[in-house]
Amino acid sequence: MARFIARRLVLALITLWLLATIVFIITNVLPDNVGRTILGPFAPQETVDALNERLGTNRPILIRYVDSLRGLVTLDFGNSFVSGKAVLPQVVGAVGRSAKLAGLALLITIPISIAAGLYAARRRDRTADRAIVLLGVTLSSIPEFVTGTILVVVVGVQLGWLPVLATAPETADIPTQIRFLLMPAIAMAIVYFGYIARMTRAGTIEVLQSDYTRTALMKGLTTGQTMRRHVLRNALVPTVAVIAVQIGYLFGGIIAVEKIFNYNGMGSTMLFAAQHKDLPMLTAGVIVIGLVYMLATLTADLIMAWMNPLIRMDTER
């Protein structure tokens, strides 16, 4: 097991390095004049040149690359173009707030989706199954800002059940905070229901058709015992992988939701940075989210290896 973890960590580091390189290419190689890009086509040339001088974009590419890597390792992502303050603490704080929202969304969607997937698999090809699959396909096709919009109109405005803005007052306790976060969380949870439910369904169907499920039934185990002891563990392995991947998409869709519900999380921060061409902020955001995704997939891999010894064996050989 230790060798498995070590190998995955090494691969993760390589991926992280490639990630940073890609971001560097986008921010430094693509634009032919960084200063001009930031200040726009109408700014006077001297201002642009001064900015380029300050940012050091006149230096050779390789030096800038090494610098950026150094910044990555020392966790120094530079200062914001807008506020002048260090970028990383701001990003981390924003990610933390977004994580609350994302966490709530996952908390809502994971149990419901898995339950739906299992239910659908047990009633394969019958009405309930077809309905769940259809529902899943439909719901995951609707962008978060659309669901968010509809929720605001229907639940927030017309019915008035939940507050429309996601940010609770400063001194609010946890239940109140959750109440405020509920609608945006539901908007996000709806999208991921489809993926998780369908993957659970597929994994469960495959296990239900396996020979060892047959063995369990032939021993005389009840359906419930078979499901609990033999099916679940094997069926949920691909679901764990899907959930990890969705975490990556989560932080993309969260931008739209945060805009609608006026929540000061990472999404809003990034949007603001985009509107003001704050490259360091954007860069830091991309890398931090990339890191979150890699952590999620690494954790998922570990969980899967613990669940299924065959996965462990594959890399040990």
Added chain:
Amino acid sequence: MTSTLAPQPETELKAALRVEDLSLSYVVRGIPRPVLRGVSFEIRPGESYGLVGESGCGKSTTAYAAVRYLPRNAVITAGRILVSGDDVTKMNDEQVRQFRMRHVSMVYQDPGAALNPTTKVGPQVAEAFTILGQTKRDAEASAIKALQRVQIADPERVYQRYPYQLSGGMQQRAVIAMALASDPKLLVLDEPTTGLDATVEASVLDLVRSLQAETNAAVLLIAHNLGVIRTICDRVGVMYAGKIVEEGDAAAVFERPQHPYTLGLLRSLPRRGIRKSQRPLATIPGSLPQIGADLPACVFVDRCPLATEICHTVDPPPIDLLGGGRTSRCHHIDRMGELREPPAAVGQETAHGELALSLSNVSKTFHQSGHDVPALVGVDLTLFDGETLGLVGESGSGKSTLAKTILGIESPDAGGELELDDHRLGARSMQRPTADKRSIQMVFQNPESALNRGWTARHILARSVSKLTGLKGKAVNARVDKLAADLRLTQRHLDLKPRQLSGGLKQRVAIARAFAGDPRIVVADEPTSALDVSVQAAILNLLSELQVENKTSYLLISHDLGVVRYLADRIAVMYLGRIMEVGESENVFRGPNHPYTEALLSAIPNVDGEPEARIRLEGEIPSPANPPSGCVFHTRCHRFIKGLCEVVEPPLIEVEPGHLMKCHIPVEELRRLQAKARQEDVVLTTPPEAIEAAAAAGSDAPA
């Protein structure tokens, strides 16, 4: 639940399994397709009954019906199934569950898949006991005892293992242990040894027999291998298209079949040592009916040489012959004598020509993250024009690696030489000139994966012809037509894609493809293992014909010694990457043999009754990564000599010209000992010293 029309005799009341006129259909897209058409048979407690037949005959369906494990679209349209008097077809779900828990158990074909891969083996076996009400601790103890009972040497260690860490034989024993936990009245075995190595299969079959004697359970064995049925079962039912066409005492049925189908089946097997030079195998004309097709009155009529008008209209009832449960469903049992053997082959003796292929000191070591696995060690081999060399061995023997090395799919280690005619063969197929690529071609085991499912048969052949021979245009078509004709493929077949062809037809296309460039040598890797028995005969006949016509040499790899004996002129026996014995077929089969060959020959379940000597090897086949010292076979050898075999590698000794083997025991000694074993009715097994030597060296880990 029994009929009140006539008083039932005592014995029938207590039949462990009684299937009465069972008819079953699968509903596909709304249309019911009949799979079982009025199946009736009975098994008494302590008796073992075999259901034998080819694909689609319904034998597995019958077994699964008996345990009520059927898909949702299966409908029992008539009849009932009684287990000790209880009608299984009428039970509700809870009753079925109790029934499965206490009265019936099942053992399946692929033991690796039958065990939960993410749970240790021990708890799974223990579960069979906890279900019956035992506490966890008691169940654990019972499980260990059960594992011991199925002859697993170290039950505590196996208890803690995951299924993937056990060999196939061990896995099956664990499954059998689970099955016996409830002391069932009925034990159902569905192809329990298909896929296991020959020596492992033999010991598992022995185990089943001894356990059955202990428990007095009724045994229902499903198999397509008639030899297995003969070895285990008292009685047999031959199934065809959902009907039992003949039934009776196993030995009697196989000795003197009384139904055209049974006779055809038996005659299509290479039995009693017949050889291709004597006579082609008998084939049954036509092909197996589709599952669920509508069939005329006698299901076999379309392929039966004895068929007359009445066979099309009246369903032959089971006619009782000679009493004692011997029945046959045929209108023309009295005319069975008309069915003759195929005429003797004239001039089929293949004249052996020049030396075509020679291997000297060929080795192949695989390097896998840290270990070196020697798959082939110092192989010397020769192959002459027009002859068939049979390559025999179990898992880890290296026969597949040898084939791949000859073909150039793998490259041999430095120091080995492959020569075709007079020139060296390039190590990799890609490096070889087209002429060499033409000369050596392959027929694969699995016709499904061997043909590109997106191409038509014609395209497959045409591409091979044009690529290998350089012909163009009309010449290509002409050659394709000739190949098709040689393999009895019609123009219509050529226009089809593989998924529209049966297994036998696919294999013929694959063989035609191999012959596209008029090869000198064809490597046939288990060419008939994936095919039904009756189809196998046709393919073997074709291979034989092609060889005579084209003077092609075959390297025939097979685990089926009957097939090898029929087709091969010379045989090489491999174990752990080394050739243990090589010689002319007749000489190898006559003996004296290398002890491994001896064990192999005795392990094959023979449809004609017990082999002459009974040898049961203990232990597992060692892993090629960790070969034993000295003679690699010493850890299992029933003629192990302590102090010699595990220390020194055996020399190459000559039994007679052309017949060589590697053993420490002198030829005359072997001859004497093996003759003695044939006369005495003793079972020879691996002696304890050999097992100790294996354990001491730590080379008993499963492959």
Added chain:
Amino acid sequence: MVDSIAPAPLPTPAPTTGTATMSERSRARREMLLVLVKRPAFIIGLIVILGWIVCAVLGDKITPYDPFNAFFLPGHQPPSAQHLFGTDRLGRDVLSRVMVGSRDVLVVAPLAALLGVGVGTLLGLVMGYYRGIVDDILSRVVEAFLALPVILVALLTLVVLGSSSIVVVFVVGLLFAPIVARTVRSAVLSERQLDYVTAAKLRGETGLFILSQEIFPNVLGPTVVELTVRFGYAIFTVATLSFLGVGLQPPSPDWGLSVSQEYANMIAGVWWPTLFPALAIASTVIAVNLNADSLQSVLNE
């Protein structure tokens, strides 16, 4: 219920005796298409997409009002007989704007999807077939791309290069390529170990031939399904980017943009200029995904 996890029903027996003739073969293909067409999900999806395509192509020729013409009446008129979807804040007819708004999405998204699938398939074929060091390196790159949050990176790139349709096509397309590459790669991996590939090598076929003539036709199925799925995702992503203000710019009637311009008014009770474009987006993506799902089910049978 024991029955609920009983084994799966047997598939239809294929003609195993080689009795099918040439015409029966093409009949089988037609049968497959018929099955596809009979599925209600597929039909609904197809109708919706065709509807939007018609709107996109014919544009203002069929709209009741000019989408860009502000009436200078007080804006935000609720839905009525004259304006079925109401008017937006500048008095423009919402229905007309929604109809024409399909144009941008239906041009940009398919192009992005095609780019992504094209690049991804090539990558996947090469990675899956050649393996070795090429596969190892490319897999790392693919994983790095997969770790990137699509919307965020699109945001970043659009900031750097400026918002234009071309940039959106390229960014979204290239960010989709790795996912497609992974799917294609695993399909190629399973094909590659089948014996017909070995047979091809034994007769001396080049790698290029094997990839293009032997393997590719067999992975075409999953690739086509992937294309339809990516199409749905592309619409999704492009709409979100417009909503965030980095896609198309005003006065474009683009759906995402419309939603972003009007959604703040929802609290005041003016829901129609937001809801209808939002529903338009939802309907298109749902339609595409329904088609993809139907296609996948039919190909799996």
